[in-house]
Amino acid sequence: MVQIPKPPTPASAAVGSVPTSADVARLAGVSRATVSYVLNNTSAVRISEPTRRRVHEAAKELGYVPHAAARSLRAGHSRMVLMPAPTIPVGPLYSQFLSDLQGALGRLDYTVVQYGAVGTHGDEAARAWAELRPVAVLVPGSGLGPQGVAVLKRSGARAVVTLGPETVEGAHALLMDHTAVGRAAAAHLRARGRSRIGVVVPAEPGLEVFSRPRLHGVRHAVHGTGGTGATVIELPLAYDEDDAARLAARWRGLGLDAVFAYNDEYAMLLMRALMDAGVDIPGDTAVIGADDLMLGRLLRPRLSTVHIDLPSGRDLAELVDRAVRDPAAPPERREVLGATVVPRESS
């Protein structure tokens, strides 16, 4: 319908085809320029009231909707902020953050667009993103390298912001250091007198971005404090009951007196399996999760957890806006992940 070239009937608005501003102009009996002035409320030029009305009426009658691509092609820029759509199921924490962010950017008159996963890694994906000529790009996780940043900037992105573990050359960075989560958990367990600490690492792919740093945080805290004889053991665990039961079955053999379980969901899964296997919690083994999800409060004993503070969407939106306004400014790098232990009954 759309892509079939219209036959050369320049004076007619073929019914069934998408109306353009020229069609509106024709119907209103004015020029395309006037249509543009009226529809955009251009202040630099005054159009008579009757003309305005005619244009508006014509536009409504035709169901005219401006063509964003044509507009931004002409303007040379857009107000699109692009983020890759999350590929892994993302928890309520991050969902909320995303939602806030979209709202805040919307209020600053940006259009947020989540680009559906191409499955490729950051630097290749950057090319696809760059084709849309977004004014800013927000990239969670790692994966985008300096190459990707360069591609984006060369194609007109005025701001590239990464949300992840490390800074990337040329991009603003909201550093989310998940080792802090592991460190907090480990410090808590050590303070409770535990020294043989298991760390659950999800077997599911895609979660390494978070699980590796959390594990390293534990290692760092335990070995950094010169804990004599304290040990850390990595425990792969798939998110299903069978695997949890298997792990629980060999628990006593592991000789652990504490476990930090990646997040509350894995913690609950494991804790349930341990209890079913007759392991006393926190007597035999202390358990701590992370993310402070509601579900941690529902099982007994109540699950200790590491509460995570994310930046407010509004803050990030303002950072983006600032960066867009002044693309020459040096990249900001800000530490935004707060980790606080919420001690409950399981540790």
Added chain:
Amino acid sequence: MVQIPKPPTPASAAVGSVPTSADVARLAGVSRATVSYVLNNTSAVRISEPTRRRVHEAAKELGYVPHAAARSLRAGHSRMVLMPAPTIPVGPLYSQFLSDLQGALGRLDYTVVQYGAVGTHGDEAARAWAELRPVAVLVPGSGLGPQGVAVLKRSGARAVVTLGPETVEGAHALLMDHTAVGRAAAAHLRARGRSRIGVVVPAEPGLEVFSRPRLHGVRHAVHGTGGTGATVIELPLAYDEDDAARLAARWRGLGLDAVFAYNDEYAMLLMRALMDAGVDIPGDTAVIGADDLMLGRLLRPRLSTVHIDLPSGRDLAELVDRAVRDPAAPPERREVLGATVVPRESS
């Protein structure tokens, strides 16, 4: 940087500005047409190997990335499939579905884009979506009316698909009838001999899309079967422990012998509160949730639930593709939500 009109130096590729195909052509010493042919592997025209190489090298050297807007403006169509980004935190079920769908559409060479919430309701939002001239639009939930569908189609969308409770004039419909969930739950509870059924309805806004039909499904099943003396009571509940405790405190006064709790999360919250208040489950009160989440298996007694079958992403992607290829075909309407009770220990 981008929007500042370049001074009239037509023969120079100003450094720092975004490279265009003309810049590539200049550097390679060929015409823009040739660049286009080479970069798009146009089969209708044969370009000599040396020329191809020169073009590719020039493109790489400049970091050339084609301008999607210009391309689709010229082409008269795009392969963008647009969906509104979810505004409410969406569970693992739907996340997975979305992810599959994106993958499947990607494999069919569509680009999926989630449009950040404009906060407006469907029909107004439709205008904003239409500005992007997507080839197809996927709209979950209700909210989009025939008006919105018309706007989208008039602006070139070849397929509009709704995923929701009802069909919308002019759009394909994947009917997700959540009353089926309520009906399944109610039938189960009735079969277990329960007759005074509470139905938890989340106090959180935005969930009505699901909670109302689920409630109505229960009502329908209970009254439809001519259950003499069976009653259904609506129980608003906020997703926090205090509100759950309050509800539990007045539980005996309500005289209910069963409760269907919207979904597993609310069910677990309430079940925990009821147990803490000394209500025996399932003895005094049977509890059933929905969505078959992992967490329902962790608390004891294990939570009965209604398992929900969503269509596969691949199926939906194929529907979209078919609709795009043949926009004139009559709208498909398909029932896609399967609801099966998974009886466990709580009912």
Added chain:
DNA sequence: TTGAAAGCGCTACCAC
């Protein structure tokens, strides 16, 4: 107050 026209970056038709 309004209109004519240039041009954003790209592709595809038609000449050479």
Added chain:
DNA sequence: GTGGTAGCGCTTTCAA
């Protein structure tokens, strides 16, 4: 094989 060029829909000077 390659180049010239029209034109997608829009905004915005510059003239009238």
